[in-house]
Amino acid sequence: MSPVRLIARMDIKGPNLIKGIHLEGLRIIGNPQEYATRYYQQGIDELIFMDTVATLYGRNNLSDIVAYTSANIFVPLTVGGGIRSLSDMERMLHAGADKIALNTAALANPGLLEEGARAFGSQCMVLSIEAKRLPNGGWECYTDNGRERTGRDVVVWVQEAVSRGAGEILLTSVDQEGTRKGFDLALIRVVTDAVRVPVIASGGMGSSVHLKDAVIQGRADAVAMADILHYNRKNLAEIRAEAAMAGIETRAVREAA
Numbered sequence: 001m002s003p004v005r006l007i008a009r010m011d012i013k014g015p016n017l018i019k020g021i022h023l024e025g026l027r028i029i030g031n032p033q034e035y036a037t038r039y040y041q042q043g044i045d046e047l048i049f050m051d052t053v054a055t056l057y058g059r060n061n062l063s064d065i066v067a068y069t070s071a072n073i074f075v076p077l078t079v080g081g082g083i084r085s086l087s088d089m090e091r092m093l094h095a096g097a098d099k100i101a102l103n104t105a106a107l108a109n110p111g112l113l114e115e116g117a118r119a120f121g122s123q124c125m126v127l128s129i130e131a132k133r134l135p136n137g138g139w140e141c142y143t144d145n146g147r148e149r150t151g152r153d154v155v156v157w158v159q160e161a162v163s164r165g166a167g168e169i170l171l172t173s174v175d176q177e178g179t180r181k182g183f184d185l186a187l188i189r190v191v192t193d194a195v196r197v198p199v200i201a202s203g204g205m206g207s208s209v210h211l212k213d214a215v216i217q218g219r220a221d222a223v224a225m226a227d228i229l230h231y232n233r234k235n236l237a238e239i240r241a242e243a244a245m246a247g248i249e250t251r252a253v254r255e256a257a
Contacts, residue, residue: 003251004215005045005222012053021178029230036152041071042236043253047077054082063095080128103128103145117165127166134176146174155194162195173203188218200224208242215248235250
């Protein structure tokens with residue numbers, strides 16, 4: 001198995017880095033560029049920027065943040081929120097993004113994944129899933145920060161999306177997000193069993209034990225962290241050391257420029 005990637009997830013509203021619980025009750029954390037720089041200096045493997053209000057307003061407004069970050073921070077950047085067309089993708093990639101995350105637009109027009117994969121490569125196309133447990137079992141895809149139901153089964157949708165060109169899955173449990181109680185391990189495992197592309201576990205990490213569970217039980221390829229980093233409850237050196245103690249290999253820390 002490849003080394004597990006440690007990823008900082010940065011949810012953005014306007015100029016601010018924010019954090020919520022169940023993707024709601026959003027609280028301002030600070031300047032996203034300052035936090036991104038801190039995580040880069042600590043040795044983060046990748047960054048994810050998600051514009052949390054982009055779908056509401058019809059456009060992703062992260063170009064300036066992405067351009068600044070890509071000029072100063074040299075790790076892969078994934079950008080999502082409100083990206084609805086090839087021209088939107090191209091604008092973000094031109095600003096410095098390495099990968100594009102699609103949720104609402106892909107559900108509305110699955111062919112957009114194929115168009116993006118043809119134009120930029122599958123490695124560039126990240127399917128973002130906001131999943132909620134159903135009372136009778138299974139998970140449903142949601143949009144708009146976990147507010148809007150789609151009626152789409154997560155496993156069925158993830159398989160279709162990968163067949164259409166999605167090269168990676170950002171899998172967020174709305175139920176666990178912001179709770180610090182750990183990932184939805186059953187959700188992660190059902191998705192990693194269903195597809196053969198990398199899966200990023202997101203939503204719920206409160207300790208390094210949760211990382212271990214996501215990797216060993218869920219078979220996640222990467223873990224996205226927000227709360228645990230934003231509130232400085234653990235730094236990346238501690239997380240890496242505790243992962244190593246659990247027998248989990250992470251990437252070697254490179255020197256920040």
